[in-house]
Amino acid sequence: MPEMIDQIFVLLKQWIMGYVPSGLQPLCSAILSVLPILVVFPLLFAITTVLERKGLGRMQNRYGPNRAGPWGILQPAADGIKSLTKEDIVPRSADHLVHLLAPILIVIASFLVYSVVPVGRNMVVVDLNAGVLFFFAIGSMVELAVFMAGWSSRSKYSLLGAMRAIAQMISYEMPMVLSGVVAIMAAGSLSTVTIVNMQAGYTGIWPHWYLFTPWGITGYILFMIAATAESNRCPFDMPEGESEIIAGYFIEYSGFKFALFFVAEYLGMMASSAMAITLFLGGWAAPFSFLTWIPSWFWFFAKLILMLMVFIWIRGTLPRLRMDQLMNFGWKFMLPLSLINIVSAGLWHYLPSGFTRWSVISLLLLLSCFLLSRNLRRNKWFQERTYRFAS
Amino acid sequence: MTLSFMLLAAIAILGAAAAMNLKTAVHCVLALTLGMVGLAALYLQLGAQFVGLTQVLVYVGAVAILAVFAIMLTRSRTGETLAPGSVSSRLSGALTALLVFAVLAWAILTGVSPQPLSGAQPEASVREVGVALMQRFVLPLEIIGVLLTAALIGAGVLAIEEKGGDR
Numbered sequence: 001m002p003e004m005i006d007q008i009f010v011l012l013k014q015w016i017m018g019y020v021p022s023g024l025q026p027l028c029s030a031i032l033s034v035l036p037i038l039v040v041f042p043l044l045f046a047i048t049t050v051l052e053r054k055g056l057g058r059m060q061n062r063y064g065p066n067r068a069g070p071w072g073i074l075q076p077a078a079d080g081i082k083s084l085t086k087e088d089i090v091p092r093s094a095d096h097l098v099h100l101l102a103p104i105l106i107v108i109a110s111f112l113v114y115s116v117v118p119v120g121r122n123m124v125v126v127d128l129n130a131g132v133l134f135f136f137a138i139g140s141m142v143e144l145a146v147f148m149a150g151w152s153s154r155s156k157y158s159l160l161g162a163m164r165a166i167a168q169m170i171s172y173e174m175p176m177v178l179s180g181v182v183a184i185m186a187a188g189s190l191s192t193v194t195i196v197n198m199q200a201g202y203t204g205i206w207p208h209w210y211l212f213t214p215w216g217i218t219g220y221i222l223f224m225i226a227a228t229a230e231s232n233r234c235p236f237d238m239p240e241g242e243s244e245i246i247a248g249y250f251i252e253y254s255g256f257k258f259a260l261f262f263v264a265e266y267l268g269m270m271a272s273s274a275m276a277i278t279l280f281l282g283g284w285a286a287p288f289s290f291l292t293w294i295p296s297w298f299w300f301f302a303k304l305i306l307m308l309m310v311f312i313w314i315r316g317t318l319p320r321l322r323m324d325q326l327m328n329f330g331w332k333f334m335l336p337l338s339l340i341n342i343v344s345a346g347l348w349h350y351l352p353s354g355f356t357r358w359s360v361i362s363l364l365l366l367l368s369c370f371l372l373s374r375n376l377r378r379n380k381w382f383q384e385r386t387y388r389f390a391s
Numbered sequence: 392m393t394l395s396f397m398l399l400a401a402i403a404i405l406g407a408a409a410a411m412n413l414k415t416a417v418h419c420v421l422a423l424t425l426g427m428v429g430l431a432a433l434y435l436q437l438g439a440q441f442v443g444l445t446q447v448l449v450y451v452g453a454v455a456i457l458a459v460f461a462i463m464l465t466r467s468r469t470g471e472t473l474a475p476g477s478v479s480s481r482l483s484g485a486l487t488a489l490l491v492f493a494v495l496a497w498a499i500l501t502g503v504s505p506q507p508l509s510g511a512q513p514e515a516s517v518r519e520v521g522v523a524l525m526q527r528f529v530l531p532l533e534i535i536g537v538l539l540t541a542a543l544i545g546a547g548v549l550a551i552e553e554k555g556g557d558r
Binding site: 095098128129130133134136137138139140141143144147148151159163166170173189190 | 415417418421424440441444445447448451452453455456459460463516517518
């Protein structure tokens with residue numbers, strides 16, 4: 001019975017496919033695989049927005065949305081209807097075609113990456129040979145869409161926002177890829193399904209996730225910091241710093257096009273979380289061996305929602321970084337540490353297993369982390385600010 | 392000559408043609424990117440996943456962004472229209488294109504494949520590419536790495552301010 005519930009969506013698809021004539025089967029199979037992604041993840045996006053607004057409200061000592069529906073849970077529907085019925089304003093001097101294409105491209109790119117994420121046992125749209133590479137390649141398309149949005153609006157603010165966003169995304173894309181490399185090295189494959197399968201199995205009650213190794217937890221933390229920067233979220237939300245450049249690259253968008261950018265931002269955040277789950281948190285595997293009777297897709301979405309909550313928590317906690325802090329942190333801390341992490345993952349493979357391996361690698365990573373962060377502090381060339389008339 | 396091949400080839404050719412004919416520099420870059428994506432899709436259709444996805448990663452993620460940054464930072468006005476090339480530059484361009492096409496066509500028409508082509512698709516998985524890079528082609532790989540590092544350091548040296556910066 002647990003197996004049946006675990007595979008219920010796969011069985012459902014097979015059951016429907018049984019009624020389809022054989023000529024239409026490839027098309028129908030593709031549609032049946034893609035449709036759930038187009039339904040589930042936007043739904044999750046709606047849940048996340050309400051969770052974020054309520055959670056942030058509580059963190060800031062206010063109620064958050066509480067008028068639409070019981071406890072404000074219908075707020076996303078109200079927002080959606082509002083943005084659909086709003087007037088779509090395009091600046092007169094804008095480049096109309098590029099202005100139209102940018103939100104479309106960004107949403108397509110954000111949805112495409114889900115095709116390689118295994119959301120449960122046997123539940124992946126395509127098991128690509130180079131799945132992780134696909135994720136990063138499609139992720140880089142978002143940068144181009146951001147540029148198109150900022151440039152085509154013919155506004156100084158949107159262009160500045162696009163430049164900031166692209167500079168930040170390029171700087172943090174490299175640590176993101178390099179910190180993901182350790183999981184690829186350990187699994188010996190670029191296929192997301194193989195990476196998840198390599199993390200299956202338990203020692204006692206504890207799972208064999210890559211998170212529970214020194215290089216794994218370093219890689220995971222680096223990956224999540226880079227993912228926060230990639231999705232332009234607090235504390236890396238300078239591309240849309242309200243007090244400086246109003247809203248960044250999508251100021252000149254209104255109505256549903258604006259909503260598309262909003263959707264793409266959250267989809268990107270969820271995609272990065274999903275990839276972190278796949279690479280380091282064992283994908284759809286249960287966290288303890290005695291919980292394996294709960295279906296695999298439940299564990300995937302439970303982990304995903306947990307990680308989204310961490311994103312919200314960070315947003316409610318940390319202030320925005322300055323541009324030079326952002327760049328210094330990216331290039332002088334994240335990048336060297338991810339390279340050292342790759343080396344230590346290689347060493348881990350060749351050292352004899354046991355306590356020695358653990359202590360050597362942990363010491364190496366902790367020491368390099370300490371030295372790099374000290375270097376980061378020493379390099380500040382901004383003087384402490386003094387206020388002459390304020391003391 | 393399947394339908395999908397025709398469509399992808401049309402996308403690649405249209406993108407390349409538009410990159411040469413559009414008036415605005417940024418439009419040219421975007422059209423070029425479209426052509427590159429079409430080319431990557433052709434690689435993917437041939438089963439070369441690694442090459443195709445690397446093509447997307449490099450040309451869409453890096454080269455296109457580099458090009459738009461270069462246009463943004465070097466031109467005084469964004470979206471400046473390009474002046475049409477002079478007759479001599481057009482002639483030399485056409486001559487170069489013709490020569491490249493002739494050499495490629497000659498190579499394809501007269502070249503003999505080292506192994507007889509079999510019906511089965513060649514195995515070009517990521518693992519094969521990695522093994523080949525790390526064993527047979529490890530020396531070229533290292534040389535390219537050194538070259539790129541030198542280029543990176545050179546770019547950094549060029550970008551450092553000469554005076555006043557205590558960075």
